[in-house]
Amino acid sequence: MSSENAPHFSSKDAVVCRGVGKTWAAGTKRAHEALRDIDLDIKPGEFVVFLGPSGCGKSTLLYLIAGLEDATGGQIWSFSDKVETPSPERSLIFQETSLFPWLTVWQNVSFGLAIRGASQEERRKVAAEALQRVGLIAAMDKRPDELSGGMRQRVAVARALAMRPKVLLMDEPFAALDVQTRARMQDFLLDVWRDSGASVLFVTHHIDEAVALADRVVVFTSRPGRIKTIYPIDLPRPRNLFSREAETMRIQLTELLRDEVDRAFAEQEAFAVPA
């Protein structure tokens, strides 16, 4: 489990974490440890869900894998490249809308190509392809504020797909959506995932969502986040979420999480007590 051992991993793996840790504001009085000793291997094309109580560092791990933050311990590789900076190969999709309000939908989708200096013609073509895949070709010339929350997240997915990523990182992307939209978006995401062949790392605190989507569920402990267990969801796809097996899995995952949630609550209450 320790990072001193020589890293032993297949160079074909989509993401490899060895002894990864993150301490925010390290070296100051306000330092607090978000993640400790994360060892994780994610295969190409695998759908992995990070499940844990809020504030357990699962989003932090996603940011580390994206290369947006530096780990304070351990190392991360992606397809045998060491992760040090962000890369278009690892696209991150956020919980909040992150579409640029001053650009139209297609300009948003092709933003990454604009940065590389692609011609307008090429950008429009790639944007049209990506929007076709998320079923929003008709909204191409609209502005983000003209779209609903679910449509905006689909555009965000299209923007990520336009970069042809090998790893899709999703930070509670459907958390702000209503229940019906969320169910539709999960089906949509599974279609996109199957077509693209990319690995998906999906952060959520919804057990239903984890059972609906994941090949494997990584359950986190509360702060500092460690991997409590890795729970395989070996249900055939498309999944019947009302089956007895699915129900059993939800109950087991709920029990796994309960201790951690209790612990997180106790911690918060301890902070709330007046001195």
Add this chain to the structure above:
Amino acid sequence: MAVVTRDGEPGAAAGTTSRPAAATRLMASRLFASMAGLDWLAKVWWTCLSISLFAGLWELCWAMGWADEKLLPPPHIFLGNIGEQGKYFNTATRWQVGTSMTEGPSAFESVLITGAATTMRVFAGLVIASVLAIGVGVLVRYYRFFDRLVLPTITLLSPVSPIAWLPVAIFLFGIGNAPAIFMVVVALFFHMVLATINQIDTVNTNFINVARTMGASKSQIYLRVIVPAILPGMLQVLRMNLFGAWMVVLVAESTGVGYGMGQVIMLARNTFNPSLVFFTIAVIGVLGFAFDWLLRMAQRRILYWLPDTAERLRVL
């Protein structure tokens, strides 16, 4: 239909819209325009009502004998003799051409010329100050070195009243347009630099992270994300500073730095002419109001993506 053609031929998108759809759109836009027209009329109506109420109260005070018409002449008096008052405007031009008080441009023309001169100073000052301030603000956040070198001085000079810069303006630029514009720039620049930095610091980190994941360089992030993201806030700052600019330009003009509205006020003071003071105040008010309206129009044009929140807040 339109969608399919757009997919195939990106360039021809606008021309290929089918005819019925175009007709509907035209009708919709006409309807919208007429509604917007009514809205505009209502605004004018309320503006007139607001001013009439104020003027009416003043007139009432005069009619009741509470306001001495020599000291506080009501609107019908100070607006009544525009011809008389107008000749005090544009004195500098008369002085330049060397003609007497009775010759030269008409009273109305004089008011226009003087008003335009002052407005141009405010405008020039605003443009120079915002370009400089946004430039310096961006540089401060871009280069740590620049931040450390420049920001302390800017913060130090920020609380200094623009009035204190008046002698400097005269030392440096003498008399004319330059010192008045300099005063406006100095009054706005320091605050606007700090406002720019504040705006940059509050840019949604998701926007920056998205650009980073897409492989954008630092300069690309600044140009394509941070600058458009801070524009709404910057235009707001600009509008707030517009009135500050109007105040400063009057001070600059009244102390002999140049000629213009401020100089007319000074003339009125020295010749004990309350009517002229109020008349000038009215002209300044109208100019400032018009300027603010123009800026709001520009804001709506430039920031096409911002929804109008005022109405939503009102109907709460």
